[in-house]
Amino acid sequence: MASFKKQSTGWEYRIRYKDPITQKFKEKSQRGFETKKEAQVAAADAESKIAEGYEQTDIPLIVYLEEYVQEYKVGTVRKNTLIQHQNNIKNHIKPYFQSIMLREVKPIGYQKFLNHLAEKYSKSTVEIIHNTMNSALEKAVTLGKLEKNPCRGVTIKGSVKAKGLKFIESEHIPAFLRAAHQYGYIYWMFYRILIETGMRKGEAAALTWDDVDLKAGTITINKTLDFSAEDESELFGDTKTFNSERTIKISQSIIQDLKQHIKYQNQNKLAWKGSYKHKLNLVLCRDDGNFMPKSSLFNSFSRILKRAGLPSMPIHSLRHTHAVLLLEAGNDMKYVQERLGHGSMRITADVYSHVSKKIEESSMEKYEAHMKSILE
Incomplete structure (x- = not known):
């Protein structure tokens, strides 16, 4: 309850209250009001803020x-x-x-x-x-710790990345895969899967045989690999977003490659015996069944690109490559969105509109043919 007193400088209010954190009694006062009414209004506002927690002890x-x-x-x-x-x-x-x-x-x-x-x-x-x-x-x-949020209404600056999309043109994919196979079978398999499914590298690295249905011809993407995990219990994490969890169809050629890959892994299991990481059950892994380190993927991808005579680009470009292949094959943006696991079609359209030379050339050819039929 506030008390009021007239001073030489005007009316003053004084409020005594207990800090909810320290449990110690504190006082809040203010003077200089011309009338008692003004002091009462200000005191009521102060008491309201105290009740809501604004006057509790500040913290770092x-x-x-x-x-x-x-x-x-x-x-x-x-x-x-x-x-x-x-x-x-x-x-x-x-x-x-x-x-x-x-x-x-x-x-x-x-x-x-x-x-x-x-x-x-x-x-x-x-x-x-x-x-x-x-x-x-x-x-x-x-929570009543602040009266206003100082982060509201700010201006966010920073450089804007160029929208040039990096991907492997379809005519260069065979050369890339040949270079990958020469570099190492498992890298060829890993990057071939990325090109044909559009999975992120972490999703592919976390793929287990439980996620693969060769009979139905599908792969279920429901987790990602934490390359920095300190032990196996922390190795698998959630996908990037809820929409990233998806089941996609795979081609017959990939199905056949995976069947051969099972035989390859069985040979490794026999060779490594008890040292093989059976528990992880990974599809794309090292010969001992352990996950493929991020550094190995980065280094191999860079070297394979160089061997294939292709410009430098991130591994994520293989996801873009898959999207462009889908568009070149005549699939619509909605299908690409669902296959990639984007949250909205706007994201897909923003990224992949006008990205392939083949799509642009085909569109122009259709336009020219249409105009020719009109004008003739």
Whole structure:
């Protein structure tokens, strides 16, 4: 309950309350009001904020962010998303803000933080880091730890990556696969699967024989491999998004290759005996049944491209290659979206519109033929 007193400088209110965190009594006061009525209105507003928790003891920003992730993200978001939040705090937010208190984060200071990030990272990366901070401080408002979210209304800058899509043109695929086979059978198999299914490398690396139905001619994609896992219990994680979980048809040639691959693995199992990683049950793995390290995939892919006389590109380009092949074969965007596991067709259309020379040339030929029929 507020008390009021007239001072030489005007009316003053004084509120005594118990801090819900420290359980200690505190006082809040303000003076300089011309009338008692003004002091009463201000006191009522202050009491309301105290009741909602705005006057509780402040805490360091990083302590709050770590508590936020632990209480509101662990067990509610996918493993990859959780790791992303944790890395954003550890690698970007903590080094910049250091020991600043939660309520000391102000809009202009936060904007300077985003501008600092924009000097080194792309706009999309800055947006990802901002998402961690913004969602956490929005929750702080709900919890009564902040009156307003200082992350609202910011301007996100940063470089925008060129939209040039990298993929292997269809006429160069045979040369690439020949170079892959010469480099090593398992790499040929791995990259052939990527080209013919559009799986991400982590999805392909996590593929187990339980996911393959050779009779039905399908592959079910329901997990991804965590290449940085410290033990086998953490090796398999969730797919990138819920939409990434999907079952796709595979070609007869891939079915035959997988049947031969089973025989190849059986020979390895006999050779490695008890040392073979039977428990993992991986389809695309090293000779001992263990998963293929990310470094081995990166190095092999780079060398195979060079041997095939192709320009440098990331492994993810094989996913793009598959999408372009589907479009060249006459499939519509909706089918490509579902096969790749995109959340919406807009994503698919934004990425793959006008990407293949063959599609562009075919479209122009159809247009010219149509115009010729009209004008003649």
